[in-house]
Amino acid sequence: MHNEHIAAIAALLKTMSHPIRLKILCLLLDREMTVGDIRGEVKTTNANVSQHLSILRNQGIISFRKEANFIYNRINDPRILQLIQTLRKLFCTNSAN
Amino acid sequence: MHNEHIAAIAALLKTMSHPIRLKILCLLLDREMTVGDIRGEVKTTNANVSQHLSILRNQGIISFRKEANFIYNRINDPRILQLIQTLRKLFCTNSAN
DNA sequence: CCAGTATTTAATTGTTTAATTAATTTAAAT
DNA sequence: ATTTAAATTAATTAAACAATTAAATACTGG
Structure with missing residues (x-):
């Protein structure tokens, strides 16, 4: 793996490594x-959620659409979906594979 | 995903999210x-590498064996191998799958 | 025992991150 | 136009992180 790849992946993991942000990503898997x-769903303030969302947006992980004065957030990058699937398979099951 | 799982995975990702630590893990894939x-292989001091290794050990990602006054480090958890494989496949190739 | 090498530990310092609170923007509804 | 609700932004403060340097530990070989 080249160093640029390592730097980019490290940045991605860092963005995902906060419990609230990871939970947000899990919530956004379906809807x-x-x-x-x-x-x-997460036990914190509105402003705090907004700040975490902005970090996820800056990383390019999620995007959003505006409707009335609501903002609907969704996962942008299909690779993130696959990554979370892998994490779940590896660390949330007892299966052998 | 339960909150304990999320907390545990977030902690794991955090440990892996430093460029030096991620590079160390990549180096340890083979040997x-x-x-x-x-x-x-990484551009830093001995003490700094040692500190990063200690963080990886505390997370349970790597273990080591002692021989003479050398310490040989290796990846402990096969799931970490799979995770890094997935990261490489998703973010270091142009392939469609 | 002493010298040399590998590694770890401790202390320091600067930087980054995160939560809280208050203020601001944006849009809708009355 | 004013009010209400949703979301963002800004400012503050405390905590966590990371690199550097120096000191300490562990082990080997002469």
Whole structure:
């Protein structure tokens, strides 16, 4: 692996490595969610969710669409979906494969 | 995914999210390496490598064996191997799968 | 025992990150 | 136009992280 790849992947992992951000990504696996929706699932403030979302956006992981004064967030990069699938398979099951 | 899983995975990703530590893990994919070996590959000091190794050990990612006054480090957890394989496949190739 | 090498530990210092709070923007509804 | 709700932004403060340097430990060989 080249050093640029390593730097890029390290940055990605860093973005994903906060419990709230990882949880947001897990929530967004299935569906779109607004900031308010997300705040209902994680135990923190609205502003805090918004800040974490902005970090995820800057990394290019999620994008959003605006409707009325709601903002619907979704996972942008299909590779992130696959990555989370792998994490779940490796660390959340007892299966042999 | 349960919150304990999320916390555990977030902690793992955090440990892996430093460029030097990620590079160390990539180097250890194939072979065992001493601190000195690793310092030859990453541009930093001996003490710094040792500190990063200790973080990786505390996370349970790598283990080591002692021989003379060398310490040979290796990846402990086969799931880490698979995870890095996945990262490489997703973010270091142009292939469609 | 002493010298030399490998590694770890400790202490310091600067940087980054994260949560909280308050203020601001944007859009909708009355 | 004013109010209300959703989301963002900004400012503050505390905590965590990381690199450097120096000191300490562990082990080997003469």
